[in-house]
Amino acid sequence: MKQLLTFSLFICMFSGAMSQQNCYWFKHNGDMKRYEACLATEKAAGHYQFTKEFQQAFDNAIKIDPTWGYPYRAKSVSYLKSGDFINWKKLMDKAVEYDTLSYLPYRAGCRFQFFRDYKGAIEDLLLLKKVTNNEMGYTPNGQYHLDIVLALCYKATGRSEEAIEVILERFKDDSYDIGIFDYIHLGVLYLEKGNYNNAIELFKKQEKFNDLAENRFYKALAYKALRQKENCLQNLKAAKELYQNNLKIHDPYQEPMDKIYLSTIERELGEK
Known part of the structure; x- marks a missing residue:
């Protein structure tokens, strides 16, 4: 339950970080240029992200304050x-460039999750490690914690030993x-x-924590390799x-690493 609450909390935190800015905060701090730029972004409200009106609102904000990271991220x-x-x-x-701490984690996560740019994500994550201690x-x-993302990127680029070291650390x-898929x-x-x-042993820990089809399938493959047929069959059925x-x-947006499909399980079971 604690892990699920943490997962929900980070979703809420991220949503808040990416929501509409409080323009009056900039005015309160005497940053009138950013205040005007922020007001320009409010004109995007109610417009779909692919529309001319939405894009123009953030283009105008960038013209007013080209050193503000938020409108670049919003346009992206x-x-x-x-x-x-x-x-x-x-x-x-x-x-x-203009707001490294706010947007480097986002860029790294998207490079990993949506574009399979594993090498680029590794570069971002190693830089992020430095700037965030x-x-x-x-x-x-x-x-995922971004250390787990780093490990998965290492795995995708053939650096499995480093992947294991990062997760264990x-x-x-x-x-x-522990993340919902870490084990x-x-x-x-x-x-x-x-x-x-x-x-x-790790699949057993996952079973107690958050048992999933993938967990039992890979556990079955391990038993298969050890020639424990009964344990293999039991876990395939599970x-x-x-x-x-x-x-x-x-x-909902992409195929996660280590995901399996029903046809894969049925093939191992010898079903048609």
């Missing part, structure tokens, strides 16, 4: 949604709440390296049942 969203990485990144680079925070949706922090990802890393017993009950790794 439509490019993110359309999959236009080049224009999205141009705008996000500006946002990060290793307190990077979480992805835009609160699903994060786990050493007593204040860290699965670490278990799969061990599984892929042939360290089946360590993998099984994986299928969990999957059919919609208890699986899920992201």
Whole structure:
């Protein structure tokens, strides 16, 4: 329950960080240029992000105060949604240039999650480690700590040993709440390296914490490699049942790493 509350909290925190700015705060602090720019962004209200009116509102804000990161980030969203990485990144680079702490975590998370730009995400995350003294925070949706994202990027670029080291180091922090998929990802890393017993132990921890179809499926593969047929079959059946009950790794916007499908489970079960 604690982990789920933390997950919800970070979603709320992120939503607040990306919401409409309080223009009167700038006026209160005597920053009239930013106050005027902020008022210009309010004209985007009620307009869809792909419309001319929405984009022009933020273009006008940038003309008034070209050193404010917020309108660059706001304009970038439509490019993110359309999959236009080049224009999205141009705008996000500006946002990060003018407000590194606010927007570098967002850029890193999006590069990982939506564009599969693992090398770029690694660069962002290593920079973020430096500027935050290793307190990077979480992805835009609160699903992963950014250390876990760094580990998954290492895995995607063939650096599995470094991936394992990063996750284990994060786990050493007593204040860290284990993420909803963390044990699965670490278990799969061990599984892929042939360290089946360590993998099984992690899948057992995941089972107690947040049992999912992927967890049971990969646990079955570990038992299969150890030639424990009964345990393998038992976990494959559990994986299928969990999957059919919609208890699986899920992201509404993209395919998460280590996700499986019902056909994959059925193939292992020898079903047609």
